[in-house]
Amino acid sequence: MELLFNYLSNQTLIYFCLIVAIISFIESLALIGLFIPGMMIMSAIGAIIANSHEKFYPSWISSTIGCLLGDWISYFIGFKFKNWVKKLRIFKKYYVIIKKMIKILNEHSISSIFFGKFIGPARPIIPILSGMLEISFIKKFFLPNFLSCIIWPLIYLIPGMLTVLLIHLPKNHENNIFKKFLIFNIIIIFLSIWTIWKNIQNKKNIIINFLNKRKISWLPKIILIIGIINIIILQFNQNMIILRSSIVKIFYF
Incomplete structure (x- = not known):
């Protein structure tokens, strides 16, 4: 690659x-x-x-x-x-x-x-x-x-664009925490959406069966909401402002 x-x-x-x-x-x-x-x-x-x-x-x-x-x-x-x-x-x-x-x-x-x-x-x-x-x-x-x-x-x-833009952020402890927290929330949002979609389609797999047996099929929805709230909160972080500015430059070079 x-x-x-x-x-x-x-x-x-x-x-x-x-x-x-x-x-x-x-x-x-x-x-x-x-x-x-x-x-x-x-x-x-x-x-x-x-x-x-x-x-x-x-x-x-x-x-x-x-x-x-x-x-x-x-x-x-x-x-x-x-x-x-x-x-x-x-x-x-x-x-x-x-x-x-x-x-x-x-x-x-x-x-x-x-x-x-x-x-x-x-x-x-x-x-x-x-x-x-x-x-x-x-x-x-x-x-x-x-x-x-x-x-x-x-x-x-x-994904490739976002990865490079995150790499270009200044390297310090605070920025590293921001990067990890942002990536983590993006991952849990996608996983939650995938799980909810599979559940709607009644697709039988290990995750869906486990959630249904434990009667916690609501859990992915809660995780999705938490992930979205975290992303909204991150919008006010200084690093996110820099990241948004970099994204805008790609669309309006």
Whole structure:
């Protein structure tokens, strides 16, 4: 990953954006994206952007274009070659996951197409399945897919950007406590949201079963509220003011 970071950092803006578009394209391409560590690569790109503010908007646009092309090609592969796709070994290997996705797509096609972009295993599968199920490209697929491809790069770039900005804060005891407290609260917020979402979906796993058996399914909600309150309180910290200023500079370089 360090070699990739150094390689991308030394590229001109045009080549950097071209690489970002290709990475986003491959990440979104039918089934192939399953084997690409998307979050890690996009986080590395986000870290580079945080060090070079002028790359943010070109990278965002490039990633969106690559994402859209990958999804649209995947859709038409599924639409035109559904019988051939079903015979692929990889399709049979992930059949259990695919079967669940087909059920969700049949019941909630538009929302599944939008939110599927942000779920690792679903990202490269939803578009090709949409084509195989002959979900209308214009009426149901295009808009949620277009919106998700605009938002997806932002969500995947932010961890890398935030990491670099936190590293650049002056090093002292108070700042170290601030960094750890901020990261801790971000983690518990995401974990709480994930747990609540799984509980809503009635997904059986160790955590959900434990909470239900102990009759403390309310615990993630309390933790989520505490995490949000802590983040709000941190907004008045001097380090957060510096961090917000750095984030604003990326958007308004």
